[in-house]
Amino acid sequence: QVQLVESGGGLAQPGGSLRLSCAASGRLFSINTMGWYRQAPGEQLKLVAAITSGGSTSYADSVKGRFTISRDNAKDTVYLQMNSLKPEDTAVYYCNADGTAYGGTIPADFDAWGQGTQVTVSS
Numbered sequence: 001q002v003q004l005v006e007s008g009g010g011l012a013q014p015g016g017s018l019r020l021s022c023a024a025s026g027r028l029f030s031i032n033t034m035g036w037y038r039q040a041p042g043e044q045l046k047l048v049a050a051i052t053s054g055g056s057t058s059y060a061d062s063v064k065g066r067f068t069i070s071r072d073n074a075k076d077t078v079y080l081q082m083n084s085l086k087p088e089d090t091a092v093y094y095c096n097a098d099g100t101a102y103g104g105t106i107p108a109d110f111d112a113w114g115q116g117t118q119v120t121v122s123s
Contacts, residue, residue, distance in 0.1 A: 005115075011122065014086060019079060043091075048060050
């Protein structure tokens, strides 16, 4: 069983910054891609940023130049540094990771989600 635990959400003023963290735990064998998604009220879940095990990154156009995704493979943790925050960044942010874990004696693929953390940008 793989678990993702997020932290770092909260309230920020427009132009401010927040840093989200997401730590994976369980009988992990390897983690491939880790990413952050967000869902604003009344909207669909959308990809914000993703990073591969090799460090390749991708971003939604709406956050390019403002958000930075990074990961610490030794800690099985992914981060999202959010700068120059805007009210439209307000959403619940979810961490996602896929890879391989030991479900029994044989490794099996997993695709796990965190519980979500609220980010509110408001003056």
